[in-house]
Amino acid sequence: MRPITVNTLARRKEAGEPITCLTAYDAAFAGLLDRCGVDVILVGDSLGMVVQGHATTLPVTLEDMVYHVAGVARGSTQALIMADIPFLGDVDPATALAQAGALLRAGAHMVKIECGAIEVPVVERLVAAGIPVCAHLGLTPQAVHRFGGHRVQGRDPRAAAEMESLAARLEDVGAQALLLEGIPESLADAIVRSAGVPVIGIGASPRCDGQVLVLSDVLGLTPEPPRFARDFLADGGSLEGAVKAYCEAVRTRAFPQSGVHTFR
Template sequence: MSTHADSKPWTVPALAQAKREGRKLVMLTAYDAGFARTFDANGTDLILIGDSLGMVVQGHDSTLPVTVADMVYHTRAVARVLERALLVADLPFGADATPERALEASLQLLQAGAEMVKIEGAGFKLDIIRHLVEREIPVCSHLGLTPQSVLRLGGFRVQGRGEAAEQLRRDAAAAVDAGAALVVLECVPSPLAAQITAEIAAPTIGIGAGPGCDGQVLVMHDFLGLDSGHRRPKFVKDFLAEGGSIAGAARAYADAVRNGSFPDADHAYAQ
């Protein structure tokens, strides 16, 4: 049974404590009450209402069309059923363009039941993080491949290789300095992600960032082996195939993250 012995609800300070104690964090996306309830009861520590819903729920080619209203709707649905997992919600594209817009969107998400908001990127976003944290809103920073930047990046590509590695290290340190309590690293070479994890005080959650992160996240549809209509990234693994049921898949995923067997080399990127 993969549910952690400590059944108390997760809090933001508990995330940092887990890092200090070397306990791996298990995160999955969910977009409705049914899946969220199952994940919550079977070992998932954090639930992410990802703007990935634009692609896997709404059928768009990117996350860009997702609105704050979309995020609030799905956040409310998931928040109603959670008993243990910490609920994180994405600020969708454009919602964090200014401190004022980010604050308004974040307030809506927290009032809908989120306990933390996630912001993609660094640069001017560091001021946004600081602005929110100063107003008692917990923030997760998302670095590496940032899907909201797909037009500028020219597609979904591994980030942080070569000379870009040092910038990514600086960005992670700066995000934590600005107040981020959690850092998601997406599509980052495993050695770099492990280095960043060792350097910053906040826990890191990897998605295509190797086993050296403090935890892992997968999009729900990917970890259940569903066809999203898009190319499956290297880091995706079908846990439903070995779990036998949705609850079993959640337990299998949680066990694999905690015992270090996922991700392995086949589900990570080299330097």
């Protein structure tokens, strides 16, 4: 098998073949995901909650991210590795460029940025430097305190229109993928229809070009999992079986289910 690249993801969208994505934070789980055929491994700042035990992602530093990206890169040979730029790492283009460079040097192939309008020039600068960017819209966990918690975004018609416009602007400046989290299914569908780049969902829509979950949710390790999660270990019976069951469910569009793992 050839390694997955951003071009692979674009071809998958064009062909209507769903993209699979899961988080991993170390070499052992990265190797497991690789063997099971996961397309994209996200080294998310969710490690702050999953690995470090924090209540939010905000304490995660660039040094933390680089350490975990390097471990994942040593364990994976096939998947595209996407890494989060941590809290305040995108306050300006220069800072984002330095942080993205550190993540790519550690082994990432793409960076993910939680985006509002202020991040548009940041994405444009990274793309100009040759760095693939996935723009994260909707429920962006680094803004948890501004949202007043992990709340669904884009339900208000004005907010929905602004998100659609922002998605188009980010694609125009070169974002090579979008990630939609915690938004109404109808809004996700509208963005998917208009986007020319792959759209990955989590708590968004079954019609997204791909799906992502946090690995601990897939393995049933989260005491109070979010609504959009599903325990695949119960289906698969083993770690490998759970990951393969997740990939099969995404590729056959059996997961997520409309109205069960999505929001109105």
